[in-house]
Amino acid sequence: MTDRPAAADPNPVRSGRTSRIIGIVLTVIIGIPFALLVRVALSSRFGPASADPHGYGLIIGTVLALGLGLLLAVTVPLVFSPGRRGRAYLWSMLGYLAVAAGLIVALLTA
Template sequence: MGETPPEEYPHEWVDRYGPRAHAPQAYPPQAYAQPAPEAKRHYQATLAIRCFVGIIGGGAAVLWALVVFVVLSSAFDTNPATDPHGYGIVFGVLIAVPLSLFWALVLPFAAPRHRWGRAFAISLLTLVALNALVFWALSVSGAG
């Protein structure tokens, strides 16, 4: 039978592995470290861009709502002297459709990157529904 090597004792571990200045920890100190400055800067830049895109897209949506208000108020107005030639309707529709497409394509970029697909789906469905509602209201008014 072969002989088994003698069992090592803790005082022999120091000779083999060297002295330890501190006790072993469950989690290394790197787990609690702050993110790298580059990652923090990247996050701040991404957040600033998302805020800027949200402001631009929200402003376009507000402008679109004002144009739609002008179009529908011109279409449903009972006083023919307010818009006798219907320029509010004509130019309003010409401005409202591209503007709605702009906010529908810009606003999803204000969402977090992993939600862009859902944001685009919601945005484009909203675009179709709201434009259909506006054109239905124009046809009901007799102006469309």
């Protein structure tokens, strides 16, 4: 028996393209509900009190948006080429932290 190293992907361009397509699909699937939940939370906070008198939209929207936002921050960099993903992760996480801070401030100052 010979000790052969594991075979590398014969077509790295195709595997990179595949991961980018998967990243796009996941970004859309996660991004749309995230945007809707952020809208629910912020419209509950800044909209008329008659629209959400108890603040459930703000509370539930914030909690769910924080979870989906973290998933989104991890999947968005998959859209970029492998050489640019490190920087994309940095900006994605910084964007997530900014949105999360805004949602938490909106929740705590209601």
